Amino acid sequence: MTTPPSGTEPPKPHPDAPAPGSALGTHYSGCFGCGVDHPTGLHISAFTPDGLSVEAEFVVGEPHQGAPLLAHGGVLATAMDEVIGMSVWLFRKPYVTGRLETDFLLPVPVGTTLHLRAWCNGISGRKAYLEAEGRIGAPDGPVAVRAAALFIEVEMEHFARHGDAEAITAEHHDFEVNP
Numbered sequence: 001m002t003t004p005p006s007g008t009e010p011p012k013p014h015p016d017a018p019a020p021g022s023a024l025g026t027h028y029s030g031c032f033g034c035g036v037d038h039p040t041g042l043h044i045s046a047f048t049p050d051g052l053s054v055e056a057e058f059v060v061g062e063p064h065q066g067a068p069l070l071a072h073g074g075v076l077a078t079a080m081d082e083v084i085g086m087s088v089w090l091f092r093k094p095y096v097t098g099r100l101e102t103d104f105l106l107p108v109p110v111g112t113t114l115h116l117r118a119w120c121n122g123i124s125g126r127k128a129y130l131e132a133e134g135r136i137g138a139p140d141g142p143v144a145v146r147a148a149a150l151f152i153e154v155e156m157e158h159f160a161r162h163g164d165a166e167a168i169t170a171e172h173h174d175f176e177v178n179p
C-alpha cells in the first residue's frame, strides 16, 4: 500500500517550492515534531536540497528513551512521520498521514545524531507515496530506521472540521490554500 502503482510519475518540484538549499520553517509552531514553541517536542528543523526532498538532523536525547540509553521506537517513527510530512508539504497542498510503515534496523543510543532524509516516489490522485531513512552519525552512516508512507491529500476544511485550521493559516499568510 506504500508502493506507487505502476505508471505513477515521479513528482516534479512545485513552482512555489522553496529554493534548493532553503531551510523549511515549521508548519505549525505547536507541532510535536517541528514546532518551535512546543515545550517537549522534537524540534526538528530541516532544509530541502532540491525542492523535492528534505534533510534534517535529530539528536536523540534522554527524554526520547525507551530502554535505558536507547531511543524509543515510537519517537523515531514520529521523527520519520515529521520529515515525510515536511517533504510532502513541498508540493504546497495539505496532506495527512494515512499509513506509516517503519523498519528498525539498528538500536539508536542516546546522544546519537540521526541524519534524516525524506522523499516522494510518486503521486497518484490524492495519494502520495513517500519514504524516509535515518542514518547514524553522518549522511552516509549506517541506516538505523527506514519508513514508507502513504499520505492523503485533504482540503483545509479537514483541519477546520476536526481541529483548528485558523491556527495554521494564521502562521501561513503566504500559503494560498485554494489556488
Ligand SMILES: CCCCCCCCCCCCCCCC(=O)SCCNC(=O)CCNC(=O)[C@H](O)C(C)(C)COP(=O)(O)OP(=O)(O)OC[C@H]1O[C@@H](n2cnc3c(N)ncnc32)[C@H](O)[C@@H]1OP(=O)(O)O
Residues within 6 Å of the ligand: 001, 027, 033, 081, 082, 085, 086, 093, 094, 095, 096, 097, 098, 099, 126, 127, 150, 152, 154, 168, 169, 172, 175, 177
Ligand atoms: C496553510 C498551510 C497548510 C499546511 C497544511 C497543514 C499541515 C499538514 C499537516 C502536516 C503534518 C506533518 C506531520 C505528520 C503528519 C501527521 O501526523 S497527520 C496526522 C495523522 N493522520 C491523521 O490524523 C489522518 C486521519 N485519517 C483521516 O482523516 C482519513 O482517514 C483520511 C486519511 C483523510 C482519508 O479519509 P477520506 O478523505 O475519507 O478518504 P478515503 O476515501 O478514506 O481514502 C482516500 C484513498 O486513500 C486510501 N487510504 C486511506 N487511508 C489509507 C490507509 N491507512 N492505508 C491505505 N490506503 C488508505 C483509501 O483506500 C482511498 O483509496 P482509493 O479508494 O481512492 O483508491
